[in-house]
Amino acid sequence: MLEIAIIWDWLSFALRWLHVITAIAWIGSSFYFIALDLGLQKKRELPKGVSGEEWQVHGGGFYHIQKYQVAPPDLPTQLTWFKWESYSTWLSGFALMAIMYWSGAELYLIDRNKMDLELWQAILISGGSLAIGWVFYDLLCKSKLGQRPTTLMFLLFILLVLMSWGYDQIFTGRAALLHVGAFTATIMTANVFLIIIPNQKIVVADLKQGKTPDPEFGRIGKLRSTHNNYLTLPVIFLMLSNHYPLAFASEYNWIICSLIFLMGVTIRHYFNTIHARKGHPNWTWALTAIIFIAIMWLSALKPPIGDDTEFSRSLNDEMSAKEVQVVGFDQVHEIIQIRCVACHSQEPTWDRINWAPNAVTLEGEKQILANADRIFLHSVMTTSMPPSNATFMTINERQILMQWYAQLPQAQKWPFRQHHSTQ
Ligand code: HEC
Incomplete structure (x- = not known):
């Protein structure tokens, strides 16, 4: 239906x-006229009122263009x-x-x-x-x-x-x-x-x-x-x-x-x-x-995740020193569950999001890993996701995602990733 x-x-x-089509037509004609105007030959024997002329060849024929300045x-x-x-x-x-x-x-x-x-x-x-x-x-x-x-x-x-x-x-x-x-x-x-x-x-x-x-x-x-x-x-x-x-x-x-x-x-x-x-x-x-x-x-x-000292302090507050070394996937999964899945799932629950935006679904480990680079770009290096921070993602959560991404083996990152997105 x-x-x-x-x-x-x-x-x-x-x-x-x-x-896009109208823009191509506009820019195309505008670039054409700029180039034409700049390239006009100014010879003496031009007709009265003509400020320059050019010969062009295109599409099986020759064009003889003369510019009258002003008219x-x-x-x-x-x-x-x-x-x-x-x-x-x-x-x-x-x-x-x-x-x-x-x-x-x-x-x-x-x-x-x-x-x-x-x-x-x-x-x-x-x-x-x-x-x-x-x-x-x-x-x-x-x-x-x-x-x-x-x-x-x-x-x-x-x-x-x-x-x-x-x-x-x-x-x-x-x-x-x-x-x-x-x-x-x-x-x-x-x-x-x-x-x-x-x-x-x-x-x-x-x-x-x-x-x-x-x-x-x-x-x-x-x-x-x-x-x-x-x-x-x-x-x-x-x-x-x-x-x-x-x-x-x-x-x-x-x-x-x-x-x-x-x-x-x-x-x-x-x-x-x-x-x-x-x-x-x-x-x-x-x-x-x-x-x-x-x-x-x-x-x-300046990634939107605070400076290094802030980062280690907040991690220390949250976890024991031993755990600082490794971010478990469960943590990542939970963050994504709370902050992303309302929109990025097969059946989004977010108002007026009717299907997974750009076909990106982030349900479960396979899909999250398949999108690791994009998650890093959109939510760690930049604040583009969640849009307008609609689900109130915290800096601390972005830091955890950063740590997780840093710890992923090269084979799971672009351009070495073996399995492309599973959508
Ligand atoms: C409120 C809904 C919503 C939430 C929550 C949300 N997104 Fe999105 N996401 C969108 C929309 C809408 C787009 C499409 C944007 C566009 O058209 O460019 C998108 C696009 C994306 C894309 C694809 C961009 C591309 O490369 O084309 C990625 C990756 C992404 N989001 C990751 C995330 C992550 C990670 C989270 C959680 C931290 C998240 N999103 C939370 C709505 C959401």
Whole structure:
């Protein structure tokens, strides 16, 4: 029988599918135009009003593209616009956020250890911050700073760092990174919807009336699309981050989040340079690698299990010195039984969890061992599980799991584990 829960689950999958497809279309066309724009050849004998041209070969034919900056003398009869790629990405993303993080706020959005929010408050902050953030960004761009692109970029970076930190004070780590991504994506789409396209429409209207369009519109469009160019890769990282607890649920997740924006710049800088045929700045890859290693290091720097002294003290309190050496499986089993199995079982008892999440069941020794690495990643190195610490797992319990994992023979850990998960 088609339960509502099943239909809901499929609808959310369909929405995610749509979102990824529209994002591919948007990013694909945007990368195409950036590369095209940078690579335009500026020869002297170009027709009047043409600022550059390029020949391209693709799909069995040759394309001869000429760019009119700001506009051709007469309006062409047929004009293709590029805007729905962006709008549909934002709309599907917004719907997906509402389904995942608003309807599932208790697990995914609200973290009662950080801020004890009512559902409506959490939703208000979630949606409101996107709108207010845009207004703030837009004012920055329209201020005098708009004439100083580099300073503006730096301020934009500071704004993103503050947003990363701020969201992390309020929401679960998972929701924090997602919201920084959603905020950034909102800037990008609003740039298209509220600035670039309306300005383009003014230019078209001017052409229809036989007026010469103001080149200022070209400058504004360029500023906003430069921001979009550098923000694209970080947004994708942030949207994918919810699958990787080391990124979103470790102590320094907001710094990780900030560093991602720098990687967005170093990687794009490489491609922008080669597309402009200005050589190969390979040093950017060294910088990218250094930032990435710093991120990995940060993610493991401070596991959420207290420091060593605290660890041994609490163990000593609980057990005799002899037992400290070995954590028995019974202890682990009991912790998992109390803190995880309400959701991770064949028949979950947790409200609105209708089947074992991600097909992870943790009933009995075989299943627990098969998931040892994942338990370690989600509940020891990070606090991603239990979500929002819904079952009140204690630091002491995380420490015991850590000890247990440390004592497991290599053969039972990735990549040496013999038996893969038994699901
Ligand atoms: C309140 C319900 C709930 C509890 C309690 C819970 N989980 Fe989860 N768990 C989830 C949900 C929901 C997901 C799926 C998250 C997603 O979609 O990314 C999940 C996913 C997982 C995954 C799979 C992640 C992956 O690699 O795809 C692991 C492993 C996991 N949980 C371990 C645990 C452990 C260990 C505990 C106990 C310490 C625990 N969970 C407690 C709800 C719960």
